[in-house]
Amino acid sequence: MRLTVLCTTLAVTAACIPVDRKPPVSDVTDTAADTTAPAPAAPVVPAAAGGTKVLTVAGFSTPESVLHDSTQDIYFVSNINGSPTAKDNNGFISRVRPDGAVENLKFIEGGRSGVTLNAPKGMAVLGDTLWVTDIDIVRAFNARTGALVDSVKLDSAGAVFLNDVAIATTGAIYITDTGIKFDDVGNVLHPGPDRVFRIGPDRKVTVAARGDSLGWPNGITVDPVGKRFIIVSFGAAKTVLAWKPGDRAPRVIAKGAGGFDGVEVAGGRILVSSWADSTVSAYETGQEVKVITGVPAPADIGYDAKRNRVLIPIFTGNRVEIWQLR
Secondary structure, X not given: OOOOOOOEOEOOOOOOOOOOOOOOOOOOOOOOOOOOOOOOOOOOOOOOOOEEEEEEEEOOOOEEEEEEEOOOOXXXXXXXXXXXXXXXXXXXXXXXXXXXXXXXXXXXXXXXXXXXXXXXXXXXXXXXXXXXXXXXXXXXXXXXXXXXXXXXEOHHHOOOOEEEEEEOOOOOEEEEEOOOEEOOOOOEEOXXXXXXXEXXXXXXXXXXXXXXXXXXXXXXXXXXXXXXXXXEEOOOOOEEEEEOOOOOOOEEEEEOOOOEXXXXXXXXXXXXXXXXXXXXXXXXXXXXXXXXXXXXXXXXXXXXXXXXXXXXXXOOOOXXXXXXXX
């Protein structure tokens, strides 16, 4: 979102995972054995490669995040449908086929079939479970049927603005809290604190990271090669961060235009969407390389590793653009 409607992930946007299905990574703080096989690495794409828009899918309502479920070969789109902080129970999640056909606009819908869904943002899939952030709660749905299967409340832990989500191979769930609110006239306030929450396989909620160095954390994803999380900041820090559970503070690995929302690791490249300059840029070398330009209000991007595509929700345009990388 943009500092006023944006954020939502803004993307720091569940966002938020992500790589294809936001593949899981080892949770180095866990002592239990890791039983989930890591996702295969996507083909390496040359750093200088750009992109070509191949599809535009319209008809969404404040789309915040796009996620490719590689098992079903389907795209999920989270729709805030209004204010990113309003508990209005009108949010929904769409299913879109890779050819751009909307299979089910309201596959999961707040207020229907016993579902509560206010302002869905970041998403991640583990097995047949789709995890979705929703203001101060994380909800889980069956990715095939849309049925509600679980929910974990973080309000008692002080959650302010849950954004993006990534899942470790141990099953631990990591969620960014951008720490923002909106006043009565739509101005963005940042009461903080900036945090990354962890939900363990036992559903215990802890704070895994906290502090100003997170810079209004928005998107989070797994770097399976570096065995770390990549976090991007929406605030003035304009930073791309590397972080591992247990680190005292994240490490700055790059800086760019800022207003960062979504982040994906695609074939070794760190791709980040920016509201500040309407781009998706690569940062794998620490230097900014613009890959896609002219995408206004790009929220929590997804990546289709099978087709080497970037999936861009245009937050204020109610559409999703699909770009072929080359």
